[in-house]
Amino acid sequence: xQRRDLLTLPLLSTAAAAPRTDLPEYRVHSSYxxxxxxxxxxxxxxxxxxVHSERSISPVRTKAEPDTVAAMIKTGILALTGERDxxxxxxxFIDAKDVVGIKLNCSGAPQICSHPIVVAExxxxxxxxxxxxxxxxxxxxxxxxxxxxQYNRYVAKDVNVxxxxxxxxxxxxxxxxxxxxxxxxGEEDTRSNMVRAISERFTKIIxxxxxKDHGASGVTGCLKNIAYGSFHNVAxxxxxxxxxxxxxxxxxxxxxPLRSRTVLHVMDGLKGVWxxxxxxxxxxxxxxxxxxxxxxxxxxxxxxxxxxxxxxxKQEGVxxxxxxxxxxxxxxxxxxSANLNNFLREPGHIEFAASKxxxxxxxxxxxxxKIEL
Amino acid sequence: xxxxxxxxxxxxxxxxxxxxxxxxLSAPGMRMRMNQASATRSPWADSNGARYLRGLKSRALVATxxxxxxxxxxxxxxxxxxxAIAGSAKDKPAFDKALAFLQTxxxxxxxxxxxxxxxxxxxxxxxxxxxxxxxxxxxxxxxxQDERGAVKPKAGNPSEFAYEVRKKIGDDKRLLRVxxxxxxxxxxxxxxxxxxxxxxxxxxxxxDGVRVRVAETWKSVRVHASDGALEAADIVHxxxxxxxxxxxxxxxxxxxxxx
Numbered sequence: 237x238q239r240r241d242l243l244t245l246p247l248l249s250t251a252a253a254a255p256r257t258d259l260p261e262y263r264v265h266s267s268y269x270x271x272x273x274x275x276x277x278x279x280x281x282x283x284x285x286x287v288h289s290e291r292s293i294s295p296v297r298t299k300a301e302p303d304t305v306a307a308m309i310k311t312g313i314l315a316l317t318g319e320r321d322x323x324x325x326x327x328x329f330i331d332a333k334d335v336v337g338i339k340l341n342c343s344g345a346p347q348i349c350s351h352p353i354v355v356a357e358x359x360x361x362x363x364x365x366x367x368x369x370x371x372x373x374x375x376x377x378x379x380x381x382x383x384x385x386q387y388n389r390y391v392a393k394d395v396n397v398x399x400x401x402x403x404x405x406x407x408x409x410x411x412x413x414x415x416x417x418x419x420x421x422g423e424e425d426t427r428s429n430m431v432r433a434i435s436e437r438f439t440k441i442i443x444x445x446x447x448k449d450h451g452a453s454g455v456t457g458c459l460k461n462i463a464y465g466s467f468h469n470v471a472x473x474x475x476x477x478x479x480x481x482x483x484x485x486x487x488x489x490x491x492x493p494l495r496s497r498t499v500l501h502v503m504d505g506l507k508g509v510w511x512x513x514x515x516x517x518x519x520x521x522x523x524x525x526x527x528x529x530x531x532x533x534x535x536x537x538x539x540x541x542x543x544x545x546x547x548x549x550k551q552e553g554v555x556x557x558x559x560x561x562x563x564x565x566x567x568x569x570x571x572x573s574a575n576l577n578n579f580l581r582e583p584g585h586i587e588f589a590a591s592k593x594x595x596x597x598x599x600x601x602x603x604x605x606k607i608e609l
Numbered sequence: 610x611x612x613x614x615x616x617x618x619x620x621x622x623x624x625x626x627x628x629x630x631x632x633x634l635s636a637p638g639m640r641m642r643m644n645q646a647s648a649t650r651s652p653w654a655d656s657n658g659a660r661y662l663r664g665l666k667s668r669a670l671v672a673t674x675x676x677x678x679x680x681x682x683x684x685x686x687x688x689x690x691x692x693a694i695a696g697s698a699k700d701k702p703a704f705d706k707a708l709a710f711l712q713t714x715x716x717x718x719x720x721x722x723x724x725x726x727x728x729x730x731x732x733x734x735x736x737x738x739x740x741x742x743x744x745x746x747x748x749x750x751x752x753x754q755d756e757r758g759a760v761k762p763k764a765g766n767p768s769e770f771a772y773e774v775r776k777k778i779g780d781d782k783r784l785l786r787v788x789x790x791x792x793x794x795x796x797x798x799x800x801x802x803x804x805x806x807x808x809x810x811x812x813x814x815x816x817d818g819v820r821v822r823v824a825e826t827w828k829s830v831r832v833h834a835s836d837g838a839l840e841a842a843d844i845v846h847x848x849x850x851x852x853x854x855x856x857x858x859x860x861x862x863x864x865x866x867x868x
Contacts, residue, residue, distance in 0.1 A: 407789030407818030412843045412854050419780075422772040424745050426780065427788045427820070469789075 259483045263417040268492035275496035277595035278532025284540045285315045288527040289609035293506040295524040300353040312530035329499045332366025337438035338374045341445045341461045342381035344516030350444040354504045356390040369394035400431040410468040411435045421475045428467040441498040447505035448513035453481035454557040454583025456514045457541040458501040458534030463488035482582035486589030503529035510548040511574040535595025536602045538586045557581045620685040622704045623693035632665045636674025637684045639811040654811050659739035661688035662751045673700045679707035683861035687807045710835045719798040723750040724778045728759040735762035741771035746795045788820040806864040816858040827851045827866030835861040
């Protein structure tokens, strides 16, 4: 029996052990071949470096401390790679000839997003590998969210800041030849196209998610950020209280060339959301994990994130993200109680992603290295 | 494939108040309204297409609503309707511009092409069925007498009806598909030598990018856009299908494909 089944057993009773039969039929359209020995799950499957520092951000002043953040990232990349030299560690992933995309998370911006101090430090390290600023692009899907953070104030002036779609539903900016086709609820537009810069420009991608609960997927970490944040027309996977994040996230993340080019994940956990995610509309559900996770295996990292969010929710005395009791369903009234949610969450998407070869899900095989600074 | 020849009449402008000899139609457009049961916003299209396809007993007199004289004119043209666009002096410039554009288009219209035949029994349900078939960009022709193989009207949820029809046809077998927009209604015409794809944008703003898929291989893709110069991009021929992208769809775009 898998962990997911075990946790839902009291609610699903006899149906719990049955294999899922409600998965949509996906058709992946991509001409890109996998790059051998590159991309998810990368050279360190199962390894998660979890660096915590109380000095990283002040819950009172809500200001990140750049020197501490830099030290956390340095410590983390050394622990991840086993290298002694910071430059050598970064060069395990980035070469001077690379064109680097940095996938941000701005769905809760400006309150909670890939922190610009974290992003600035990553840019600095990529440039130290010899990559010119003009070959670095910070990207996210929606311009309004991206603009609210003003990343350009924190990085070298030639670094590109790209919103894949100018307007919310714009197809421009996406690759017409690389997409996943699926019909979830009878929607007419059955395609989700990949961000064009991923397939046509970037040679490497660094993923910078946050530590957040997600109303549909349970948590939004490495997998959700790189998947839903790199394709067009993905919100269609939810309707009424049903969400198809269980299988859609892993399916999207595994599409080439996204899978092969995503070489590193730096999870910004300075500030987080334990309910109401991915947005950050309600301060009472925000918190300060004061940590940064690094790894090449998004499944292992999200498994650690899932435990972290679950522990926080338990501490707050609210239901698990695995809970599928329909009495907790609401329509937009999630602020009233952290037990209420719009969807039946699908944290099982992490295990599904493991089945797509994106990483290690088995907790016993995950090598979590906790470091205190 | 089923073909039906369209008239090629151009609409006229009417500023003289109500005309009793005409069939009054409302202004075309798009309303964004919250679907109470869904997490997403579903735009609602106000289209006269189904009325045009059913056929009118007298000339259409189409309201222009809020700056919709051009869309009303384009819609009437696409559906081959005999229509007057009823507006005030402020609507006239937009109508004139639309008419001037229509006059630049190829004079010859090809027959409308359809995946299915729909039996219109004149009922309210049939009109709603046709409305949703149009809304989902399903290509159909209308017959007034039931005939073998024709899809019959169905009461109930017209959206579910349209989905049933779509599944029956099969997405891969459809003559035309449009990706990237919920506010564009597309109609297909053609003969052995060409295809004409009409794209009507019912929203208030231009659509930033659509992808169009047309059955069969067409090497030449020529674009006529009401809102300025536009070219097809990323043209792909794969199997027996032609695909192309349009970076911007204003009120109306006609794409002519030839071998």
